[in-house]
Amino acid sequence: MTEQEQLEQEKFELKRIEKQFAQCGHPVVCEEVHEEEIMLPMEDGISLRTIIYRPELEGQIPVIVVRTCYPNNDYIYRATAREYSRRGFAYIYQYCRGSGGSEGEWEPNVNERADGKCMIDWVCGLPWAGNVGYWGCSYLALTGWLIADILPEKVKTMYLTHYGTFRHVSAYKDGLFRHDVLTAWAMENAGYPVTADYLESCRFRPHAEVDERLWGKKLEWYRKWVTSTDASDEYWNTGVWGLLKEIPSRVKVPVYMGEGWYDHHLGSAIETYRSLSEEAKKKSKFVIGAWDHNFNVVVKGHQGEHFENDDILRAFDWFYEILMEGKMPEGSIDTYIIGEDKWYQRTDYDLENQEEYRLWLGAERSLLAKQGEEGVEEFTFCPENPVSTHGAESLLVTAQEQGSLLQPGPDYREDVISFLSEPLEESITVLGKIRAELDVETNTEDTAFVVKVMEVMENGEAYNVRTGITTLGYRNRSKSRVAYASDTIVPITIDMWDVAWKFQKGSRIRIDITSSDFPQYAVHSNYAGCWALAAESRDAHQKIHYGKGHISSVVFPKLG
Numbered sequence: 047m048t049e050q051e052q053l054e055q056e057k058f059e060l061k062r063i064e065k066q067f068a069q070c071g072h073p074v075v076c077e078e079v080h081e082e083e084i085m086l087p088m089e090d091g092i093s094l095r096t097i098i099y100r101p102e103l104e105g106q107i108p109v110i111v112v113r114t115c116y117p118n119n120d121y122i123y124r125a126t127a128r129e130y131s132r133r134g135f136a137y138i139y140q141y142c143r144g145s146g147g148s149e150g151e152w153e154p155n156v157n158e159r160a161d162g163k164c165m166i167d168w169v170c171g172l173p174w175a176g177n178v179g180y181w182g183c184s185y186l187a188l189t190g191w192l193i194a195d196i197l198p199e200k201v202k203t204m205y206l207t208h209y210g211t212f213r214h215v216s217a218y219k220d221g222l223f224r225h226d227v228l229t230a231w232a233m234e235n236a237g238y239p240v241t242a243d244y245l246e247s248c249r250f251r252p253h254a255e256v257d258e259r260l261w262g263k264k265l266e267w268y269r270k271w272v273t274s275t276d277a278s279d280e281y282w283n284t285g286v287w288g289l290l291k292e293i294p295s296r297v298k299v300p301v302y303m304g305e306g307w308y309d310h311h312l313g314s315a316i317e318t319y320r321s322l323s324e325e326a327k328k329k330s331k332f333v334i335g336a337w338d339h340n341f342n343v344v345v346k347g348h349q350g351e352h353f354e355n356d357d358i359l360r361a362f363d364w365f366y367e368i369l370m371e372g373k374m375p376e377g378s379i380d381t382y383i384i385g386e387d388k389w390y391q392r393t394d395y396d397l398e399n400q401e402e403y404r405l406w407l408g409a410e411r412s413l414l415a416k417q418g419e420e421g422v423e424e425f426t427f428c429p430e431n432p433v434s435t436h437g438a439e440s441l442l443v444t445a446q447e448q449g450s451l452l453q454p455g456p457d458y459r460e461d462v463i464s465f466l467s468e469p470l471e472e473s474i475t476v477l478g479k480i481r482a483e484l485d486v487e488t489n490t491e492d493t494a495f496v497v498k499v500m501e502v503m504e505n506g507e508a509y510n511v512r513t514g515i516t517t518l519g520y521r522n523r524s525k526s527r528v529a530y531a532s533d534t535i536v537p538i539t540i541d542m543w544d545v546a547w548k549f550q551k552g553s554r555i556r557i558d559i560t561s562s563d564f565p566q567y568a569v570h571s572n573y574a575g576c577w578a579l580a581a582e583s584r585d586a587h588q589k590i591h592y593g594k595g596h597i598s599s600v601v602f603p604k605l606g
Contacts, residue, residue, distance in 0.1 A: 106176035207304030210314020344449025385548035437510035478603035
């Protein structure tokens with residue numbers, strides 16, 4: 047982006063923020079806003095740059111607290127702070143250690159609990175500070191979660207969106223790394239400029255050496271990410287990540303948790319909500335809409351009037367009711383149903399006794415209501431020519447491919463096998479995890495299988511609903527790597543992330559089966575062992591067995 051383009055982008059964002067607050071329904075109460083910057087000392091003597099916006103009002107003032115590592119967004123923080131202050135709030139934001147003018151060395155995640163605790167205690171000790179709320183999205187939400195169980199009494203609520211506390215879920219799916227989220231993030235937040243090509247970096251083998259070989263410096267924290275493939279690995283269960291998983295069960299204040307069906311933190315956030323203490327659940331909200339990580343609605347095949355993706359005003363209303371008016375929210379889970387343009391509210395995330403709708407893989411690449419005759423489909427998976435991600439749940443930097451997008455026609459590559467149902471005789475509303483159960487075989491000791499589920503509209507256009515991936519090394523939800531003997535048939539289950547989706551009467555359901563989805567996931571080398579240590583790749587010959595005697599099918603959890 048050129049300097050001029052950056053200026054235009056900033057102008058657009060500032061106007062958007064000003065316009066949104068003008069529509070918030072809460073009047074301006076103070077035009078005089080005091081601005082101040084300080085270097086706030088932490089416990090070890092390192093000082094962090096802290097920016098304070100405070101309306102010139104008498105008495106105690108409610109405070110919004112933010113901690114960030116993204117100095118490029120400073121103009122957004124300042125514009126938001128001014129609008130909050132004009133409406134009676136103080137707004138204090140701080141740059142994390144080693145970022146945005148703060149002292150110390152930047153190392154993601156590890157200092158946020160101690161530094162966050164020091165800051166929140168300081169805020170609550172200010173003589174003019176009234177009720178306090180914590181606000182954060184993505185990494186900014188991480189900084190909130192890491193202090194959510196050690197909050198001073200003055201902190202009445204947290205508004206944390208697009209983050210989950212189960213880090214391994216955000217990093218891996220059955221042994222394959224989520225490149226487009228974490229490799230991309232590492233390159234942009236290495237603490238020094240990384241100029242290497244992104245896709246070349248993702249495909250570099252052995253990937254554990256990409257930092258020194260392409261990026262110019264060894265990053266120990268990134269190497270830990272890419273080599274700790276097991277959910278049971280010590281790395282994910284001790285230190286900051288082990289602590290982070292435990293914190294939700296100790297939270298006492300109401301938390302607004304916001305997510306998108308196409309945000310890359312969704313899977314982890316769902317586990318976070320499940321782990322939230324019962325005390326907190328009774329007064330917390332978990333909202334999942336049809337948007338991506340940036341709150342953009344990304345369901346291209348659907349129009350709607352009720353997307354409600356304006357998170358700035360939703361956050362302001364949440365803080366106003368709790369911090370200004372002293373109201374206590376009622377707990378609920380609110381999920382947007384794609385295809386129905388409707389929100390569904392409940393108090394328990396996991397529904398009991400859900401019916402399932404199953405379609406069986408059949409001859410002539412069909413999906414059938416009943417099992418047909420036995421058969422097999424075959425294709426060759428070449429890791430050097432992976433299937434490109436188009437329509438996905440877990441992307442960050444390749445944002446143009448995120449969401450539910452118009453898909454190419456069936457069998458659009460030799461290594462993509464498409465199965466298609468007859469038109470649905472009635473609509474089906476799905477809520478929860480779609481899963482594929484397959485009997486598969488390959489001629490190597492490990493490989494990957496991908497299933498993409500689509501709705502094919504009556505006009506023939508197909509839009510992806512969900513994608514899932516697994517490996518034979520981590521098949522059937524194994525927490526650690528298991529062995530596979532080549533040329534043997536084994537059952538696998540491919541779980542997809544939760545979704546709420548209404549398949550329309552007259553639509554068809556299509557699934558595509560392949561073995562790669564890049565750069566959403568690392569490309570499997572077709573060798574056994576840690577993906578990041580593989581120095582080379584080889585082709586694999588894949589077989590999918592279906593029909594009588596085999597489990598190959600796709601299963602949909604229905605909303606009654």
